[in-house]
Amino acid sequence: MQRRLTATILVCALAMCISAAVSEERIGRLKYGGGGDWYANPTSLPNLLRFAREHTNLRIPEQEETVKAGSRELHAFAYVHATGHGRIAFNAAERANLREYLLGGGFLHVDDNYGLDEYFREEVARLFPDKELIELPFSHPIYHCLFEFPNGLPKVHEHHGGPPHGYGIVHEGRVVLFYSFNTDLGNGWEDQEVHGNPEEIRQQALRMGTNLLVYALSR
Amino acid sequence: MSVVESHLPLAVAAAVIAGAALYLCWLRTRAIPMVRRLALLALRTLLFATIIFAILNPRFDRPRELQEPPLVAVAVDVSRSMTDLPPDGESRYSTAFAAVDSGDLATVMGEARVESYLISDGAESVDDVPPEPEGGSHADLRRSLSEILRRPCPQEPVACVLISDGADGSHRPPARVAQALRGYGVPVYCIGVGSPEPVPDISIPGLVAPRTVTEGEQFELRALVDAAGLEDEVVELSVTEGERQVATRRLEAGHRERPARFQLTAGTPGYQRYTVTAPPHQSEVTAANNRRSVLVRIEPAEARLLLIEGRPRREYAFLRRLLLRIEDLETKILLRKADPAEFWFDHEAPRRADIDEAGDPGRYRAVILSNIEAEALGGGLASRLSDYVFEGGALAMLGGPSSFGGGGWADSPVATALPVRMSAADGLLADAVAVQVTEAGELPTALRDSGVQAWHRLPLLEGMNRIAGVASDAQVAVKGTAGGQSDLPVVITGRHGAGRTLAVTVDDTWRWRQSPPADEHSRAAWEAFWTAAVGWLIAPREEREVILEVGRDTWESGGAVRADVHVIDEEMEPIEGANVTLTVVGPEGEREIEADRTPDAGIYGATWRAGEPGTVRLTASARRGSEDLGQDTRTIEIIESVEELTRPAQPEVLRAIAEETGGAYLPLERAAELRELLPLEPERHERTIVLRPARTTGFFLLVVLIAGADWLLRRRWSVG
Numbered sequence: 001m002q003r004r005l006t007a008t009i010l011v012c013a014l015a016m017c018i019s020a021a022v023s024e025e026r027i028g029r030l031k032y033g034g035g036g037d038w039y040a041n042p043t044s045l046p047n048l049l050r051f052a053r054e055h056t057n058l059r060i061p062e063q064e065e066t067v068k069a070g071s072r073e074l075h076a077f078a079y080v081h082a083t084g085h086g087r088i089a090f091n092a093a094e095r096a097n098l099r100e101y102l103l104g105g106g107f108l109h110v111d112d113n114y115g116l117d118e119y120f121r122e123e124v125a126r127l128f129p130d131k132e133l134i135e136l137p138f139s140h141p142i143y144h145c146l147f148e149f150p151n152g153l154p155k156v157h158e159h160h161g162g163p164p165h166g167y168g169i170v171h172e173g174r175v176v177l178f179y180s181f182n183t184d185l186g187n188g189w190e191d192q193e194v195h196g197n198p199e200e201i202r203q204q205a206l207r208m209g210t211n212l213l214v215y216a217l218s219r
Numbered sequence: 220m221s222v223v224e225s226h227l228p229l230a231v232a233a234a235v236i237a238g239a240a241l242y243l244c245w246l247r248t249r250a251i252p253m254v255r256r257l258a259l260l261a262l263r264t265l266l267f268a269t270i271i272f273a274i275l276n277p278r279f280d281r282p283r284e285l286q287e288p289p290l291v292a293v294a295v296d297v298s299r300s301m302t303d304l305p306p307d308g309e310s311r312y313s314t315a316f317a318a319v320d321s322g323d324l325a326t327v328m329g330e331a332r333v334e335s336y337l338i339s340d341g342a343e344s345v346d347d348v349p350p351e352p353e354g355g356s357h358a359d360l361r362r363s364l365s366e367i368l369r370r371p372c373p374q375e376p377v378a379c380v381l382i383s384d385g386a387d388g389s390h391r392p393p394a395r396v397a398q399a400l401r402g403y404g405v406p407v408y409c410i411g412v413g414s415p416e417p418v419p420d421i422s423i424p425g426l427v428a429p430r431t432v433t434e435g436e437q438f439e440l441r442a443l444v445d446a447a448g449l450e451d452e453v454v455e456l457s458v459t460e461g462e463r464q465v466a467t468r469r470l471e472a473g474h475r476e477r478p479a480r481f482q483l484t485a486g487t488p489g490y491q492r493y494t495v496t497a498p499p500h501q502s503e504v505t506a507a508n509n510r511r512s513v514l515v516r517i518e519p520a521e522a523r524l525l526l527i528e529g530r531p532r533r534e535y536a537f538l539r540r541l542l543l544r545i546e547d548l549e550t551k552i553l554l555r556k557a558d559p560a561e562f563w564f565d566h567e568a569p570r571r572a573d574i575d576e577a578g579d580p581g582r583y584r585a586v587i588l589s590n591i592e593a594e595a596l597g598g599g600l601a602s603r604l605s606d607y608v609f610e611g612g613a614l615a616m617l618g619g620p621s622s623f624g625g626g627g628w629a630d631s632p633v634a635t636a637l638p639v640r641m642s643a644a645d646g647l648l649a650d651a652v653a654v655q656v657t658e659a660g661e662l663p664t665a666l667r668d669s670g671v672q673a674w675h676r677l678p679l680l681e682g683m684n685r686i687a688g689v690a691s692d693a694q695v696a697v698k699g700t701a702g703g704q705s706d707l708p709v710v711i712t713g714r715h716g717a718g719r720t721l722a723v724t725v726d727d728t729w730r731w732r733q734s735p736p737a738d739e740h741s742r743a744a745w746e747a748f749w750t751a752a753v754g755w756l757i758a759p760r761e762e763r764e765v766i767l768e769v770g771r772d773t774w775e776s777g778g779a780v781r782a783d784v785h786v787i788d789e790e791m792e793p794i795e796g797a798n799v800t801l802t803v804v805g806p807e808g809e810r811e812i813e814a815d816r817t818p819d820a821g822i823y824g825a826t827w828r829a830g831e832p833g834t835v836r837l838t839a840s841a842r843r844g845s846e847d848l849g850q851d852t853r854t855i856e857i858i859e860s861v862e863e864l865t866r867p868a869q870p871e872v873l874r875a876i877a878e879e880t881g882g883a884y885l886p887l888e889r890a891a892e893l894r895e896l897l898p899l900e901p902e903r904h905e906r907t908i909v910l911r912p913a914r915t916t917g918f919f920l921l922v923v924l925i926a927g928a929d930w931l932l933r934r935r936w937s938v939g
Contacts, residue, residue: 025533057530057558072735078533104733104742105537145569146556174540217531218539218554218565 024059025217028067028074030082030108034089040113041083044189051189051206052213056146060213069094074101079216080108083186085115088123095127102169102176107216110179111186114159120179124169133167133179142166142175146214147207153180154204156188156197174219178212185209226275233274237267248938255936262929269922272913279910286901289377291331292367292405295319295348296383298339298358299863301412303504311413311868312352314887315382319348323891324382324410330899334376338363340388357388357777357863360872361396368403377898378406378882384413385869388777388862393872397879406882408897410890413868419448420865421497422508424476426771428493432485434520440481442495442511446472447865449500459494460486488519489581490610505864514772514854516611518584519549522757525583526552527574528565529591529621537729538589538617539565541749548757553577560595574600580607585719585756590619590726593627605632609716609836609852613756618684618726620647625684638693638713639686639722650702651679652725654709662696662712662755669747677744678736683709684724692847697748699725712755716838716852717767721756764788765849767801767839772853774829775860784814784823784839786848793821797841797848801825805835805857814839829857 029045031038045064052058064081067074070093074080080101082088090098102108110120124133136142136152143149143166153164164183168175187195188205197205244263248256301312318324336342339355342363360383368379387396400407425443432438446454450472458466458481466481483493492512499506524542528535531554542550543566553572554565564572574596580586580603593601608614616622616637624645628634634641655675656666666674674697682701686708689695693713698706711722731737731745766785774780782801786794799814807830814823823841835855841848870884877884883896912918932938 056556059530059532075733075735075737101733104737105533105540105729106733139568141569145563172540214531214556216536217533218536218556 024061025078026076027060027064027213028077028080029064030080031066031068032082032084032088032090033069033094034087034119036084036086036088036116036119037113038082038084038088040085041186041190043191043194044083044186045081047191048189048206048209048213052210055207055210056214058213058217069098072097074098075104075106077106079213080106081111081186082108083111083113083116085113087119088116089119090123090127099127103171106176107212108177109212109216110177111184112159112179112181113184113186114157117181124177124179128169128177131169131171133169133177136166136168136175136178140166140168140175141219142168142178142211142215144211145218146211149208149211153183153185154188154201154208155183156201156205157184157195159184175215178215180208226277230271230275233271237264237271240267251936251938255932259929259932259936259938262925262932266922266925266929269918269925273918273922276911276913279912281908281910283906283908285904285906287904288330288332289899289902290334290374291328291897292334292336292376292379293319293328293348294336294338294342294364294367294379294381294383295352296339296358296360296381296412297337297352298355298386298388300358300386300388300866301384302352302355303864311384315410315412316348316350318410318887318890319382320350324380324893327891327894327897327899328380330894331897336363336367338367338381338383342366357860358383358386359389360385360387360876361389361391361399364400364407364876365403368400368405376405378408379880380408380410380893380897381873381876382410382412382887383873384866385409385411385872386413386863386866387869387872388866393869393875394879396872397875400876401879403880405880406898407876407880408882408893409873409877409884410893411868411870411873411884411886415868415870417447417867418504418865419500419502420504420508421446421449421454421472421500422861422865423495423497423511426493426495426511426513428513428515430766430768431516431518433518434485434488436485438483438485438515440466440483440493440495440513442479442481443476444470444472444479444497445476446500449503450474452500454497457496458483459496460491465493485515485517487582488517488523489579491515491517505861507859508775508861508865511771511773516581518759519582521547521549522584522759523549523551523582524585524587524753524757525577525580526550526587526589527577527591527596528552528554528589529595529619530555532590532619532726533729533733534617534619534726535589537732537745538749541746542753545750545753548753551577551583555591555595580604580612581610583612584759585613585615585753587615587617587756588622588633589617590621591626592621593631593633595621602632605636605715606854608636608718608720610854611717611852613719613721613758614715615721615723615752615756617723620726622726623684623686623722623724629687636715636718636720637722638690638711638715638720639708639724640688640690642687645685645687647682648685648701648707649682651681652683652699652701652707652709653677653679654697654699654725656697657695660694660696660712662694662710662751665751665755666696666747669743669751671740671744671747673740674744677741678730678734680725680727680730682725682727683707684726686722686724693720710752714850717850719756719758721752723752764794765799765839765841765851767837767851767853769837769853769855772855774855774857775862776829776832776857777860778829778862779826780829780855781824781826782814782837782839783817784825784841784851786821786823786841793819794841794843794848795820797823797843799823799825799839799841802838802840803827803835804838806831806833832857832859 138152153166160182165181167179169177340359422445427441454470456468494512496510552566553562624641629641656663695708697710699709713720731741768783784799786797801812812825814825817824838852840850874884
């Protein structure tokens, strides 16, 4: 009798875990080639996911998963994040897969962690030769879909001087690739002791990151 | 006087015994003087004589003639046409009461024994006619007079006096009412109250409008206006759409019902109530019938759809893109971004919104509830949704942890509308789901026509909502196999009233669009599935094959309601030989009425009497053999009858009753003449008075006195 009860409880618990997992969206960190540190800012995404769970009703996991640009598994992810300080490069197969993913409904956020910009712009030109990486106006929904950013991206770190910029590749009215430049959102998402950012700056960065998640899952 | 009883043998025996006793007495008194002896003998003789008289107890009958006033039954009509006050404050009943209480009728009735009754649709015996009775409903003269005349009583009335306006509400011809009363053999004398002239009253007996018009379309609203008793007046009519006045018109009343036409422009989409109103006239008896309204469904020029989504997720994002791509469809989206109810408008520039900003569901051709709990919508919207579908809207519920039973929908008003059965214990089935399109049904046909084949080869879905079952009249359009179970309902279509309902028990069809195994085939399948499903939901109502027409949406209690049901096929050709049933659900419960064929092809009619005031929902269902041809529904309002208030006096009814029963008719002003007409002669009765002197107290005292004297003298004269 006790054995049967234990088994029943285990089955129910398993079913509940599976049920929760079924409805969760998958969040990925893009593993790319070219030598750049794709693994930078390790605490950033877990912090962002925790913040988003606390402030929205998104069904998202506590940890991101790593996904390769050329993997078919990429198509299972609702939001993919890429960051780094150096070179980023895709081969033809990866490019095709990434392009199919993005045009088919996926979302890629690339965050320049300093030193990524030059390589990324070259790669985007290869990825979308028919599209232009445009700076999004401050009125764009990505700045207003949950938290209000009337002046666009918040400034986290000073890289190149001047204000931060938010660029996008737009397909059928939807931003499929968002590029945050000259701010370093990922650093803002990291644990406070990593970069010593003021809490207000961190909060702004986390809010903007949450906007990106909400946008990716609603547009 | 005569002695009617004789007891001769007993008398002889008593006389013999008395004689013997007297002889003994004579012998025992020899010792006293002769005078005393004779006196005692006389006393004793007298005593015996009275005792013998008492024993014999003879009866003496004395005939006598008695007179008493005749019995007359007086029935006073207390139906609403008699008791309700007209504007001048003097009701017909008040006039009648004054005559009965202290006027001419009181004088006449003073010469009779009166039994009083109050009558409306029955008779009630009262000691006195009250000055302010509780008003009845309508008058049923045949029924109420029959109750009086047939009731058993020791003495039959010589006549019945009926005080009424003759406004018989039973709708029977006067002759039939009168003939039925003749059989009781009691003459009915009718005193007429009230004028047969039309009661001043403005009414709008008819209002016709197209049932469905398109936003911005011109359409005609036709009202019938009757101004009885106010023929020379000008009636100022106004039309309102909801609360907003949209047209006015002056109409010369005339002697008959007159039509008034209004050219209107269809306003805001949704169900709009158009009301035609005539202001109350100072002399009219009631203003309750001065307005009439009709409900018109205004279709958006461009179809509108409302999507309420419980959380940002990929299933929503993909569906949103498809909806916004559909031409001629305006999609309004309320997306909840934080629990419990932080909604945002998401169809244009995102902004926070209240759920109430969704507005009246009637504004939309379809409403989609996607992964949202019942309580997040609030009771108002949830309960309106059920009515919205019943009236012809379309509702879909898409899968997710917050949908169906798991979202608390099992006990909500929406549960009756959806094509599935739910329970609070329903959860999620966490197994890979393969789907297959079923054979029969409108939606499966559309999916097959899309050219997509091999649905079972689509990328597997990861779980689905459990449901308790499929509603009895629903169809499973797509079924699934998961966890060793087959034929699991995945897409279910149904009808609720005149509306359409759709249930989708999965929440990750996006995997057909974008997932590791997704390909061109699965993307085409996703596109075909949602295009067909949304297309089915927003299909215009004009495709219906059963159309219920009731003409107007307000009817008077007690009046006849007429409904026509048009049954047509897809080519708009009438269908003959259908079985059409009308289900009427109102304050008195539910009843079913079979509609009859009419001379017009494809039109079936049903008539019934409107019951208690309140809202009544009508559903027409048509079948041919085992084929369900569809159903349509309308809601009408039953209002208090004002017929009795506006009913002129009908002296012809009273005349017919009087004539048929051998009585007479008199207007109230001539009620004094009733004295000459009523058979008021006193009734004479021969009565016999029976006397028995031996049983009287005086006789008893006489016996005691004689016996006492006898005893006293014997003591005094010392006789033993």
